Amino acid sequence: MSFEIRPLILAAALSLPALAVDLVRNGQPAATIVLPARPLPVESYAAAELQYHIEAATGVRLAIVAEDRPIPHRARLYLGRTHAAIAAKADPSTLPGNSYLIKTEGSRLFLAGKDSDGDPLGLDVHAGTLFAVYDILENHLGVRWLWPGKLGESIPVRRSLSLPLLNASVTPRLWFKEWRGGLPGGGWGRPGAVDDFSREQAKWLRRHRFGRSIRPDYRHAFGEYWDRFSVSHPEYFSMAPDGTRGPDSLQSKRSPIGPWVHTCVSEPGLTRQVMEDWKAKGMPEFLNVCENDGYPSCTCPRCLSWDAPEPEAAVPFEHRLAAAKKSFADKDRLWMLQLGSLSDRYARFWRTVSDEARRFRPDVKVTAYAYSNYKNPPVTPMALNENVLVGFVPKTPFPYDKLASERIQKEWSGWSQTGAMLFLRPNYTLHFHNFPVFYARHMGEDLKYAMAHAMKGADFDSLTGQYSTQGPTLYMLAKILNYPDMSVDAVLGEFYGAFGAARSSIQEYFAHWETVTQKFSTEGRMEITTVKRKYGSSLLVGVLEGPELCTPAAMNLGRAILAKARKQAAGDPSAAARVEWLALGLDHVELVLAAEKAHERAVDTGDRTHFRNAYKVLRDFRANNANRYLSNFRWLTRQEQGVWKELP
Numbered sequence: 159m160s161f162e163i164r165p166l167i168l169a170a171a172l173s174l175p176a177l178a179v180d181l182v183r184n185g186q187p188a189a190t191i192v193l194p195a196r197p198l199p200v201e202s203y204a205a206a207e208l209q210y211h212i213e214a215a216t217g218v219r220l221a222i223v224a225e226d227r228p229i230p231h232r233a234r235l236y237l238g239r240t241h242a243a244i245a246a247k248a249d250p251s252t253l254p255g256n257s258y259l260i261k262t263e264g265s266r267l268f269l270a271g272k273d274s275d276g277d278p279l280g281l282d283v284h285a286g287t288l289f290a291v292y293d294i295l296e297n298h299l300g301v302r303w304l305w306p307g308k309l310g311e312s313i314p315v316r317r318s319l320s321l322p323l324l325n326a327s328v329t330p331r332l333w334f335k336e337w338r339g340g341l342p343g344g345g346w347g348r349p350g351a352v353d354d355f356s357r358e359q360a361k362w363l364r365r366h367r368f369g370r371s372i373r374p375d376y377r378h379a380f381g382e383y384w385d386r387f388s389v390s391h392p393e394y395f396s397m398a399p400d401g402t403r404g405p406d407s408l409q410s411k412r413s414p415i416g417p418w419v420h421t422c423v424s425e426p427g428l429t430r431q432v433m434e435d436w437k438a439k440g441m442p443e444f445l446n447v448c449e450n451d452g453y454p455s456c457t458c459p460r461c462l463s464w465d466a467p468e469p470e471a472a473v474p475f476e477h478r479l480a481a482a483k484k485s486f487a488d489k490d491r492l493w494m495l496q497l498g499s500l501s502d503r504y505a506r507f508w509r510t511v512s513d514e515a516r517r518f519r520p521d522v523k524v525t526a527y528a529y530s531n532y533k534n535p536p537v538t539p540m541a542l543n544e545n546v547l548v549g550f551v552p553k554t555p556f557p558y559d560k561l562a563s564e565r566i567q568k569e570w571s572g573w574s575q576t577g578a579m580l581f582l583r584p585n586y587t588l589h590f591h592n593f594p595v596f597y598a599r600h601m602g603e604d605l606k607y608a609m610a611h612a613m614k615g616a617d618f619d620s621l622t623g624q625y626s627t628q629g630p631t632l633y634m635l636a637k638i639l640n641y642p643d644m645s646v647d648a649v650l651g652e653f654y655g656a657f658g659a660a661r662s663s664i665q666e667y668f669a670h671w672e673t674v675t676q677k678f679s680t681e682g683r684m685e686i687t688t689v690k691r692k693y694g695s696s697l698l699v700g701v702l703e704g705p706e707l708c709t710p711a712a713m714n715l716g717r718a719i720l721a722k723a724r725k726q727a728a729g730d731p732s733a734a735a736r737v738e739w740l741a742l743g744l745d746h747v748e749l750v751l752a753a754e755k756a757h758e759r760a761v762d763t764g765d766r767t768h769f770r771n772a773y774k775v776l777r778d779f780r781a782n783n784a785n786r787y788l789s790n791f792r793w794l795t796r797q798e799q800g801v802w803k804e805l806p
Contacts, residue, residue: 178323179233179267182216185317189233194240195226201238203278204269204288208235211295214313233265238287243270255284255371257329260293267321269294272371279360281336281370289367293328294321302652303365304633305625306358307787309735312656333614334370334581335639337363339621339790346791347781354785359623366636374615375446376525376549376583381417387431394428396420396456399483399493406455408491417450423507424460433514441519447511448527448549449504455494457482464503466537471498500532505540505576512545523547527583528573535572542578547614549583557675558586558597567607574612581615582608587635588620591700591797592750592789593707594627594716594743596672598634602646605635609642623790626743629653630668658733663723667740670719674712693758694801701754701801708751716744743788749776750794757802773805 180188191205205222213219223229225240236242239250248261248268258271271286278285295301298321302312339359346352387394388404395403396419405419412418421428436445457479467475478497485493508526515522522545528535529551542548550573555562573580582605589595616639625632630653637649650665657664690702720741727733753776756769780791799805 178262179265179321182218182319187218187220190229190231191220191222192225192234192236194238195224198273198275200273200278200285201287204291205237208291211301215299215316216319236268243268254329256286256289256369258286258290260324260326262323279364292365303362304653304656305629306362333372335368335616337618337621339623346784348784351784367640374444374525376448378450379446379448380421380450384416384419393425396422397458399457399486418452420450420454422456422458423503424464429510432511444523444525445515446525453494453530454500461503464506466502468499468537499534501534502536502538504532505536508546509542540576542576544579546578548573548578549581551583554586558600563600563604566604570608579614580612583617585620592624592627592794593704594671595675596668598631599646602634602638605638606642622793626739626788657736658727658730660723660727660733660737663719663726667719670715678707693761700797704751704754749779
């Protein structure tokens with residue numbers, strides 16, 4: 159799993175009895191869950207989660223008792239920093255955040271983690287004890303959390319439950335692991351539904367151990383520099399081909415302007431200013447030099463001298479400035495792309511700042527982005543080190559196919575070879591609206607590769623929550639970040655296995671959508687976008703492309719496979735309910751497709767009557783299914799508002 163585990167001692171290795179702690183015996187409670195006398199919220203929540211899952215598995219509800227109260231059973235599960243745990247030398251206080259100890263002593267099992275106060279589902283609340291509980295539930299009870307909500311819980315049923323002898327000290331491999339998605343606002347149809355969805359989704363993420371034991375600062379760092387220094391130090395800022403410094407005159411007007419102005423990273427005064435600002439903050443461990451958003455573009459002679467020729471550059475290195483000047487004169491807003499990759503200059507800047515900062519704090523870590531036109535690894539050998547933490551932002555693949563995967567792994571490898579530490583900061587799960595696309599395999603392999611090569615964190619700003627149509631892909635991301643040694647087939651097998659006798663048909667169902675997804679990539683998405691431009695602009699792959707992706711033939715085959723799965727699952731209530739849940743997801747797709755087609759008809763004819771009717775049906779469906787965790791309806795509504803306009 160995605161944790162550093164120091165020695166894990168199993169009963170078989172010590173020739174001890176195979177079953178050390180009985181929890182439930184023949185349908186009767188055999189153990190007690192014990193908490194500190196004054197537990198932290200996360201310790202109490204961990205106890206409730208353990209109690210809930212054991213009861214779901216066995217039908218038996220174990221008592222939760224404070225350690226200063228009478229304890230009814232000899233077998234005990236001590237959670238958190240109890241006096242008994244400290245006496246048994248299972249004290250987690252010196253561990254890093256979210257780490258934990260698992261220790262068996264006779265008939266007592268200690269699950270003691272490095273915890274902190276606050277909401278147990280809060281990303282920055284350390285939850286080592288809770289993570290220890292989830293470790294036990296996954297690896298010894300066989301629990302799987304496929305998607306948010308009770309239907310997504312796969313909990314094997316048994317009459318008795320025992321745990322083997324376990325002794326381990328466990329530390330997360332990743333410093334931080336976050337997956338964000340938009341939830342506030344309308345689109346749900348029922349009061350309170352958004353709060354319920356948000357809580358269940360946060361619970362699902364926590365069960366997959368999302369959280370932050372360390373929180374580096376990697377916001378865009380220079381947003382205030384223009385207001386502070388545009389008059390006194392214009393040399394801090396990017397030089398355009400016409401010799402001016404500051405905002406790019408050809409870029410769209412942004413407000414406020416500061417976060418979109420780029421820096422001149424070769425300017426020594428900029429480094430001095432960065433150091434002064436860092437010292438004024440007390441020299442924290444993380445020194446943020448993440449460039450502002452957009453495409454950097456400084457053409458000053460010194461910055462250009464810090465660049466290196468790329469073998470595959472579209473413009474010869476010696477002609478790139480002339481090409482950029484011509485493009486700028488022609489008012490091409492992407493003129494800076496003529497300069498090629500700017501990664502070498504940025505890597506040199508990070509190393510310069512790091513070397514200077516280490517004089518004052520040896521353990522400082524400079525945070526930066528590998529992004530936009532400085533995403534490719536440096537061409538010249540660049541000796542960075544573990545004092546530089548680079549957030550790699552891969553190009554958003556469309557679709558996520560083999561070629562995209564090969565490119566991502568090549569770029570990640572190049573950055574890891576610099577010696578820097580890396581974190582993953584992609585946006586590719588933003589794709590495809592609520593459509594049943596499948597890119598689990600390639601994404602899973604890339605995550606496995608990154609975890610094996612210098613990865614220290616992950617921040618996905620793209621949890622769209624389309625569980626009923628993109629479930630295997632979303633589950634893959636959550637699972638592999640926790641278990642990078644699992645094969646992608648094993649992860650998919652866990653998902654499909656929850657459908658019981660319908661497993662093979664559900665596997666066939668998603669294989670069908672995998673074929674559709676990959677086929678769509680070869681048909682030229684840009685051509686579709688061009689043809690449909692009169693109907694609006696769709697972010698990434700959104701509602702406009704839906705009818706071309708989910709053709710009648712593709713939808714009919716999907717329906718036919720689900721009909722077969724429905725028959726296979728008929729004798730298994732849980733499996734049958736999950737098949738119906740997938741079918742509801744496909745119903746939802748049908749309604750979005752119908753609304754988009756009606757929207758196109760309204761644009762062509764000027765008559766919005768059919769669109770209003772289609773959108774009302776879609777809105778009613780969402781209201782009636784607001785608590786089924788099919789989709790993040792708010793995210794979809796927000797995307798649709800950008801295309802359909804003037805929603806009725």
